[in-house]
Amino acid sequence: MAIDIIEHRDGDAVRRILEALPEWFGIPEAIDSYAADAVDDSYGSLMAIADGEPVGVLLTRRHFPESAEIHLMAVHPDVRGTGIGRRLVERVVDDLSADDCKLLSVHTVGPSFENAPYAQTRAFYTRMGFLPLEEHEDLEWPGPTLILVRALATTDRGYGER
Template sequence: MEIRLVEDAKEKSMITEKVLRQLPHWFGQEEPLVKYVNTVYKYPFYAAFVDNEAVGFISIKDNNQYTAEIYVMGILEGHHRRGIGKGLLQRAEEGIKDKAYKYLMVKTVGESSPDLYYARTRKYYEGVGFYPLEELKDLWDEQNPCLILVKNL
């Protein structure tokens, strides 16, 4: 596996669309998926490659002088539990060290949702040092309560 910083806007969008379209359990709603594809070019972006094929990515958004956010992250399901997510997260954290952020945050579907796929997502984030901060039931919608998780950098 190789993790690279991707700077080309078209390549960022292409990788994002390729990966997210193969993750329908997490990114099955067309409108948010298209928004990620069309806006990911704005943010720092790292992609994981296996045999020169993109199998995952992470994009980091600057929220304010103290906090960066994982804007979107996806890893092809066949490559889960192989260290790719941890590698991407580590590389992204290294990439933002010079900005002296205090926190890294991420939004995902909260614990009040019975969705088993997002339960796996929360388990991943907690396993790499994130802690639940707050669940917001009115940010997205009733079926998708938003859980904000934070990690002290």
């Protein structure tokens, strides 16, 4: 299966992907919010396309020139485990690094909340080079949110003005 990773915005496709992943995205209001974010120009939007159909999405938000956040990443269950998530993350890392971004973060459900799907999510981000920074209660939902970070390789090796 040939997969293309492209810059593309499609709220309906994001909705279809998220609705196919109820273990992670089972709250209709959250799906509505992510679908709206997918067409909002303040987010970077990459989509994985297979046979002309979106099968994966990665939305980013650049908070500062030095840092960005993965706001949403999801891969349709029919193609999970085929390397699409890895390719989405590698593409955003390459794009951000080329723009001298130094740090990429992602938030997910923390390990103090036992949940097999989110344990898979944390393991994926760990394999992708992210390290756990801190866990907070009531940050984005009533339970624990884990913040993971990854340093990015950039052409700027300095650390600001001295």
